[in-house]
Amino acid sequence: NWLQGEVLEQQLSYWKEQLAGISELLEFPTDKPRPKELTYQGATYHYTLSKEIKDQLNQISEQNGSTLFMTLLAIFQILLHRYTGQKDIVVGSPIANRHYKETEDIIGFFVNTLALKTRFEGNESFIDVLKQVKATTLGAYQHQDVPFEQLVDYLNVPRSLNSNPIFQVLFDFQNSFVEEKSLSLQGIQHVPVNSSLSIAKFDLLVSAYEYDEGIDISLDYATDLFEKETIRRFVHHFEELIQGVINDDSRSIDTLSLLSAQEEQQLLIEWNDTKTDYPENQTIVQLFEEQVEKTPDNIAVVYEDQKLSYKELNERANQLAHYLRSLGVGADTLVAIAVERSLEMIVGLLGILKAGGAYVPLDPSYPPERLEYMLEDTQASILITQEELNERFKTHSGKIVNLQIQREEKKLLIKEAGSLVSTEWETLSGISTYNPTSITQPHHLAYVIYTSGSTGKPKGSLINHHNVARLFKATQNCYQFTQDDIWTLFHSYAFDFSVWEIWGALIYGGKLVVVPYLTARSPESFYALLKKEKVTILNQTPSAFQQLIQYEQSLKNSKTNHSLPIRFVIFGGEALEVHKLKPWFDNHITDDTRLVNMYGITETTVHVTYLPISQKHTLQEKRSPIGKKIDDLNIYILDTHQNPVPIGVSGEIYIGGVGLARGYLNRPDLTAEKFIPNPF
Numbered sequence: 162n163w164l165q166g167e168v169l170e171q172q173l174s175y176w177k178e179q180l181a182g183i184s185e186l187l188e189f190p191t192d193k194p195r196p197k198e199l200t201y202q203g204a205t206y207h208y209t210l211s212k213e214i215k216d217q218l219n220q221i222s223e224q225n226g227s228t229l230f231m232t233l234l235a236i237f238q239i240l241l242h243r244y245t246g247q248k249d250i251v252v253g254s255p256i257a258n259r260h261y262k263e264t265e266d267i268i269g270f271f272v273n274t275l276a277l278k279t280r281f282e283g284n285e286s287f288i289d290v291l292k293q294v295k296a297t298t299l300g301a302y303q304h305q306d307v308p309f310e311q312l313v314d315y316l317n318v319p320r321s322l323n324s325n326p327i328f329q330v331l332f333d334f335q336n337s338f339v340e341e342k343s344l345s346l347q348g349i350q351h352v353p354v355n356s357s358l359s360i361a362k363f364d365l366l367v368s369a370y371e372y373d374e375g376i377d378i379s380l381d382y383a384t385d386l387f388e389k390e391t392i393r394r395f396v397h398h399f400e401e402l403i404q405g406v407i408n409d410d411s412r413s414i415d416t417l418s419l420l421s422a423q424e425e426q427q428l429l430i431e432w433n434d435t436k437t438d439y440p441e442n443q444t445i446v447q448l449f450e451e452q453v454e455k456t457p458d459n460i461a462v463v464y465e466d467q468k469l470s471y472k473e474l475n476e477r478a479n480q481l482a483h484y485l486r487s488l489g490v491g492a493d494t495l496v497a498i499a500v501e502r503s504l505e506m507i508v509g510l511l512g513i514l515k516a517g518g519a520y521v522p523l524d525p526s527y528p529p530e531r532l533e534y535m536l537e538d539t540q541a542s543i544l545i546t547q548e549e550l551n552e553r554f555k556t557h558s559g560k561i562v563n564l565q566i567q568r569e570e571k572k573l574l575i576k577e578a579g580s581l582v583s584t585e586w587e588t589l590s591g592i593s594t595y596n597p598t599s600i601t602q603p604h605h606l607a608y609v610i611y612t613s614g615s616t617g618k619p620k621g622s623l624i625n626h627h628n629v630a631r632l633f634k635a636t637q638n639c640y641q642f643t644q645d646d647i648w649t650l651f652h653s654y655a656f657d658f659s660v661w662e663i664w665g666a667l668i669y670g671g672k673l674v675v676v677p678y679l680t681a682r683s684p685e686s687f688y689a690l691l692k693k694e695k696v697t698i699l700n701q702t703p704s705a706f707q708q709l710i711q712y713e714q715s716l717k718n719s720k721t722n723h724s725l726p727i728r729f730v731i732f733g734g735e736a737l738e739v740h741k742l743k744p745w746f747d748n749h750i751t752d753d754t755r756l757v758n759m760y761g762i763t764e765t766t767v768h769v770t771y772l773p774i775s776q777k778h779t780l781q782e783k784r785s786p787i788g789k790k791i792d793d794l795n796i797y798i799l800d801t802h803q804n805p806v807p808i809g810v811s812g813e814i815y816i817g818g819v820g821l822a823r824g825y826l827n828r829p830d831l832t833a834e835k836f837i838p839n840p841f
Contacts, residue, residue, distance in 0.1 A: 203361025254329040392632035476594035481512030497541035499523035517608035524655040603627035621826035628766040644670030684712035736785040760787035794818035
């Protein structure tokens with residue numbers, strides 16, 4: 162055995178250096194979750210590249226001193242890089258391993274498998290990649306003697322029952338067929354047969370056979386992972402990439418299109434058709450006031466044992482609005498509000514909007530430094546709060562206005578407070594209860610809500626009235642909200658999910674139940690509230706709903722009827738692990754409650770997508786499906802160069818359309834970075 166000692170060590174060292182730092186798994190997008198153990202069941206997809214394409218690829222190969230195998234491998238690895246976004250792409254390739262003259266005529270199996278790695282830095286041309294593939298391939302040929310199994314052991318690569326070590330995709334190339342005339346056996350007839358085995362040794366095995374009239378390509382794929390349609394698209398993108406290289410092999414690989422004109426039409430136009438068949442000239446205030454006219458005596462808002470009708474809520478908000486106007490509040494004026502959950506919270510928000518201002522909600526539970534930062538950033542000259550919170554804002558330089566609603570007569574009281582002066586509570590009985598003359602247009606600000614600051618300092622998103630009005634008009638066909646619906650305000654009003662909860666109820670004439678702070682943190686108390694108030698529209702983060710599911714399961718043995726009249730449970734604010742909803746469906750298989758997942762961010766006015774969740778999702782989904790876009794928005798999945806990615810391929814979500822914020826308050830550089838012109 163000559164392959165030992167220094168010779169073996171030299172070859173092993175080469176492979177150790179070549180494969181240093183590679184990922185355990187090629188993150189190829191699959192249709193199905195990778196099972197714990199592969200069954201190796203497979204299928205085969207065949208197609209042919211024409212003689213014209215073959216000749217053009219051979220010409221590129223000759224011009225660059227490479228082989229057709231190297232050229233095809235380079236294009237194939239570029240495709241895998243574009244599909245996965247990974248910088249290191251390792252592909253297996255079989256080799257005859259008969260490079261010594263002494264082995265040429267020996268009968269036996271000498272075939273070995275080489276792991277060929279290509280490194281992508283992000284700015285290469287195809288020629289650059291081809292040069293690298295050529296160098297890697299030639300280097301691998303010179304170090305082909307180490308059996309692959311021995312190499313795996315030497316590199317101490319973790320083995321798994323659900324994937325192959327080092328590489329999961331193999332590329333095989335043959336540049337000659339066994340022709341009938343080249344094989345002569347007396348008395349025996351022979352014909353070549355294309356076999357399609359239902360076996361998949363790898364996630365994907367690509368075999369290319371060059372012959373006079375073209376290149377036959379077959380793909381053996383693991384049916385544990387892929388559907389036929391996905392493989393068909395992959396082949397189509399391989400062809401598009403080949404054609405792009407033929408057209409211009411000096412282009413950057415990231416600018417080579419994978420998509421046909423038909424696919425681009427589908428992704429950019431057909432799937433991004435926007436519907437705006439509703440009025441675009443309304444504000445939140447106008448929509449609310451229309452509802453007051455329709456149902457003045459209906460209950461608008463409830464907090465514990467207190468409640469206000471639509472007429473009462475409107476009149477108190479009007480008084481506050483007139484008062485704020487007297488303090489100089491007008492269109493786009495930022496007014497801070499820091500109140501606990503209460504009727505005063507809703508009156509305060511609505512009063513600010515009616516005055517023409519935009520509300521800046523400050524959660525009193527926030528750390529003092531965060532509250533101070535937000536007040537300083539907004540430069541709000543007026544802060545609406547409650548007397549018991551004054552101490553937290555004693556350093557605020559602007560005017561502090563305390564709100565209070567009398568329990569019996571429901572009169573709105575105010576008290577101005579500051580570092581030097583304190584007044585008695587005053588009623589606003591002398592101030593008109595009629596709607597103020599509107600000075601607000603749809604393009605004016607409705608609110609500024611700050612993001613969590615998890616990626617740096619909190620950022621204030623500037624949201625217009627039109628953004629909110631169109632959100633509810635664009636989703637009404639999904640929900641059919643009515644004045645009979647009962648909503649909860651479960652979340653902090655400084656969290657943008659509250660925008661959906663508050664204005665969804667009040668725009669459609671429903672009842673808004675403000676959930677007390679401690680009740681929101683007790684599944685038992687919250688469940689009792691849902692039952693007592695007969696809530697029909699429940700908005701929840703997935704983690705909060707999980708607690709509700711667990712509490713409900715604890716009631717299984719109770720003989721009491723615990724059914725809830727909920728029409729919709731709407732998820733938002735977090736990624737939804739759909740399989741965790743199975744207990745809910747098991748317990749509610751006969752009721753009419755519908756579950757919906759909605760994805761969105763503060764900068765896009767709460768919601769962007771809509772997905773009704775069914776029981777089948779809990780069996781199939783291991784990821785967090787978000788569904789389709791809301792009708793009046795655009796969604797694009799783009800790569801790092803803002804090119805559309807194919808169906809099923811990972812990319813970044815870009816959102817466009819009428820739901821976008823103006824930008825970030827006092828952050829022009831960040832606004833320019835994050836809010837970009839639509840290239841489509």
